[in-house]
Amino acid sequence: MASQTIGAPLKRREDQRFITGKGRYLDDIKMSGMTYMAILRSPYAHAKIRSIDTSAAAAMPGVVAVFTGSQIPYNPLPMAWPAGGSAGLQNNVNTPRALATEDVKWTGEGVAAVVAETPEQAQDALDHIHVDWQPLPAVVDAEAATKEGAPQLHENAPNNVVFDWTVGDLEGTDAALADAETVIRQRLVNQRLIPNSIETRGDVGWYNPGTDEYTIWMSSQTPHIQRLLIAAFVMGIPEHKIRCISPDIGGAFGSRIYCYADFILVLHASKAIGGRPVKWVESRREGYHSTVHGRDHISYLEVGATKDGVVTGLKVKTYANLGGRLSTIGPGIPTTLYGRLLSGPYTIPNVHVEVIGVYTNTTFVDAYRGAGRPEATYVLERAMDLVADELGIDPVEVRRRNFLPPDSFPYTNPSGLFTASGGAEVAIDSGDYEPAMDKALAIAGYKDIAARKAEASKRGKLLGVGLSTYLEMCGVAPSKWIGAVGDGWGAAMWESANIRVHLTGKVVLTIGTQPQGQGHETTYSQILASELGLDVEDVIVQHSDTQGTPFGYGTYGSRSASVGGMAAVKAAEKIRAKAAAYAAHMLEASPDDIEVDGANYSVKGSPDKVKTFQEISFAIGLGFSLPDGMEPYLDETAYYDTPNCTWPFGTHIAIVEVDEATGEVDLVRFIAVDDCGNKINPMIVEGQIHGGLAQGIGQALWEGAVYDDQGQLLSGSMLDYALPKASRLPTFELDETVTPSPVNSLGVKGIGEAGTIGSTPAVVNAVVDALSGYGIRHLDMPLTSQRVWRAMQSVKGGLA
């Protein structure tokens, strides 16, 4: 039994169905009377809608209904996480409507929808909707959008500024920079990324005219939150009259946390056509415009240090591109999840961060795997290498001199980064950064790197090595910190778990988190198997349906193990206590004398007087004999609000070879030593790291959304948007250190995003190191062959 519990590398139970084609995804849902919706999207990045003529489309074969924005009465979509703090509550919020009414702000904003008997008929009818457009000038660059003369998107947002938010100690940081022995400045672009889940998004909306209730199947990471947002904020339907169900989801990476216009459309359409179900499934190209993008920061960095490489001050000003209208938590990502992370694992005594959120004529931007923390880590890890380069000190040594020592935890940065405006704080829980770095250096053979460089140069290759010693914040988040009034997403972030114990001792865990490929059904089963002494096969895990699942905030921010997992532990603890009390009743002993060993509840000193969990479940379930005041059944529900976030860390090392003649970068080795605290299932952890590394490396080398100056997305399909491919990645070399989190009794920290957060700067640092002979000290991503070649050429003077 022990081999199945916490720490065992069990194969994921959900993989059987996923890899044999037996998963049940959104588009697998078939219902009688189903209709199909297609959405007409704007071809312009910025335009007024003079008129829309849908009459020809309505007359097309099979068309059931055609909708335009003016026919849909609801509120715009909610924006649930203002930047808050110094920026106050924004009064210039502009969010999408179910369909645009007056104007469009990006290519792909929906303007009309057709519901037809077949998907083909719906698609054909779109071609017959005539929109009279008045195109307007567009702006796509966040910094340019704030300048005088830029096209203005919204009347209530002069210069396209959504917010100007600051955190940290301005006076102290300015003084530190003024006194610093060296100050380095650098502009950095963290380019826009487009999430690409294998499954595109979709919904099925169904209004039941018999009960006046709505059901929506949605490929969402947050069905409970969506029920609340749709009901209370958009459609004005009582919350208990909407049921949200997330079927199996083929990837999300943060892009499915949000309230999307299509939710409203399918529900409205189903009611409008008398209760036939309405299905909408996004096409890949459509998704490039209509599902959120990630990152897109332009940052100005100033870092001050002593001559010995001790960083004394860090000042960052960032323009965060939020798109044409705001997504559900768009402003929260580049503020709380970015600005507050800009001291990393280092003892930087003075930090100040200013973030300017900006509207542009682009797809809305929101959380994407890592969400703010990759951007922060990128700035910091580039800063460390810039300091090293400027002072001629080994980048390893610079990090060693700036790491928080292992006795500094719990640690709060003195600039106030971790303090919400209401005063609530988080603190770095635990860490020991040097052992992870030393382990990675040993694997990489760092001390022999000079010889490796010499060998590569004989082959005409420039070898470079780059480090990233990242710190990440998981387990979002203590409710009073993240939800502080005026400084958070205005909601709590606890998690819930309900455990039902059947008469036969089989256990059903229902939980408010929502997997998208993370293997929760396996992980949570292992937790309950450990907590209750069960075989993992005796536990099933249910989620995803607001009917029958306690309210939960969903899965993102690497929070499910440390917050959801703890809710499951708490519920199991309640069950264990009740089972022990009932065992005492069965064994005619005092409850204080019951010892619990796995599934066995025995009387202290009389090991033969024992009842198993199964016997107890059966007896208490029947309830023929109950102590006074005890209710039948062992079922329990628990809610867990984490007292702090959890803070994984690690060191990633990339080794690259650059072809001097072409600029091609070959990633030859990648070493990742991650510390995520205790592991529930090491195989799942390893898988999370692999996927995360691929995405982080993808940003460094290949990925990037490209818009032209009219706001047309030039990288609008996989033909032009370069995703990482397995064939271009080396075999990852993984290792670990284990520093359990003191925040929760599982000792877990989180691993879903660490790979993405840590890897990107390691690769960039490696390429910059390879090019150090050219005097190049920074290059913006993605480091395509053309960009690397051009950088070398411009130094050679070979190119105008």
Add this chain to the structure above:
Amino acid sequence: MIPAAFSYQRPATVDEALRAIAADPDAKVLAGGHSLLPLLKLRLARTDALIDIGRLPELKGLRYAADGSASMGALTTYAELIEATKLDFVREGLLQAADVQVRNRATVGGAVAHADPASDLPAMLIALDASIVLRSAIEERVVAATDFFQGPFETALRPDELVIEIRRPALPEGAGGAYMKLAQPASGYAMVGVCAIVARVAGRIEHARVALTGVSGAAYRATAVEEGLRGSDGSAEAIAGAAAEATVNRSVNSDIHADREYRTAMAEVYTRRAIEAALARAT
């Protein structure tokens, strides 16, 4: 990803197919479908009629003659060619084209008829001095690959013609060949693809055929490079000098992945590397 409606017919013989095309010059011919179907599904291309020639047995198969020349039916798939070819550089080059699933379906005839300006195969065919056999209901004609590719998605193929076969002559004695490509990171298509075939006689380069794809509107034969090589000793300097002519008199493409300057420079680098690799294989 739903195409607009079209009619569909699947002729049983080449003659029947040719009559169908003659009757409807606006119809699109479907072979492996790996270029046409995505375009139709994205509604970037439209047609009222599809004529599916994908199962015509007359257009299948590779044949090798005793003199070393070879021919293949238009419906030969990339995978079949990779399996059968006696030329290492053709196998290596085509293994860099797309992925296994696409290579299992995509046909050589479809590829040349589609004439994507960044397709790998046209550069190989031009370097091999291959010819394309075209047939209409009225006549059959043979067009040299060099003349066949005329511009982006433009060829010598007339609306009433089908690609029937691709032929190539025997390689010169002792020839070595190479195909090298700088792949566009997203699509895998060539930003620069170079096929070089060289042969030496008594220490001097006697035969040199060099063709580039992905660089200009259509794959082309780099005659200036060939002239620079012919008669030379194949020294590094001679190769570099010849490769410098890779884009002479050509309008070079520019896009978000490789602008004109970079593509021009890479055409030179990859031409040099392809020639060096080919020469290393020449006996």
